[in-house]
Each structure stands twice: as structure tokens, then as C-alpha cells.
Amino acid sequence: MATRDLERWMWAEACALLDQADRLQQQFFDPPDARATRRAWRPPVDVYQAGRELVIVAALPGVTAERLEVGIDGAMLVIAGERRLPPGLRSHNVQRLEIPRGRFERRLRLPPGHYQIGQHELSHGCLVLVLHRVESLTGEST
Incomplete structure (x- = not known):
């Protein structure tokens, strides 16, 4: 050549x-959506389904429960919060930053039906949510 x-x-x-x-x-x-005014990073997620149960695993290293908001908004699951630099590292000089920090928000469209948040825990740097599909007001399964 x-x-x-x-x-x-x-x-x-x-x-x-x-x-x-x-x-x-x-x-x-x-930006998390058109209504947002601040930029945010979006954590990666895995979604698993078995019958009427959804399990969502979101990678949130270093996020504490106090800095985390989880809810259902219509047909959307909303995971939001803030990842801060650990206090012990604030006086250090940064050599490389690859793990996002600051405000985050992730919106996931849920499959058809009505869902309630069951179990949720922060474990090994991940948020693990278990959602249960519930019956509609008419008593029918959705």
C-alpha cells in the first residue's frame, strides 16, 4: 500500500x-425528555420478564438510596437521581473520569398493562426492581 x-x-x-x-x-x-431543562446521563438497563413479573436492573455505581427516585408515570417507569463524586476523592486530581456522574434519568416504556413496584434494592452497584402486573379495575388481567 x-x-x-x-x-x-x-x-x-x-x-x-x-x-x-x-x-x-x-x-x-x-436530555431525559422534552420537558427537561437540565442534561442528564442515562444509566444502562437490562429488562427480564417472566409471566406477570418484570425485573429491571439499572447500573448505578456509587448511587445511594438517598439520591435515587423510582416511580411509574403512566406507561413509563422512571429511574432518576444523582451520582456524586465520593467525598474522599474531592481533593484528588482527576486523571480519568469514565463513570458518569451528576444528574441521571432513565424512562422505560412498560409493556401493556398496569404495574406496581414490588421489591427494589441497590446491590453491587445496580438497582434491581421487580414490577408486578396487576389486574385492571374491571377485574380482568391486563
């Missing part, structure tokens, strides 16, 4: 990687 072609190829690869990094940053630091 000619030197000139190699330089073009390397430049194209570098630009593609920068574009990919920009897309990933936008994915994790989008």
Missing part, C-alpha cells in the same frame, strides 16, 4: 472513531 493511501486510510479510521465516540457521548448524556 502506498504511503499516501495509508495516510488517507488512517485519517478516515480516526475520523470514524471520533464520530462513534461523539454518538456514544450523546447517547449517555441526552
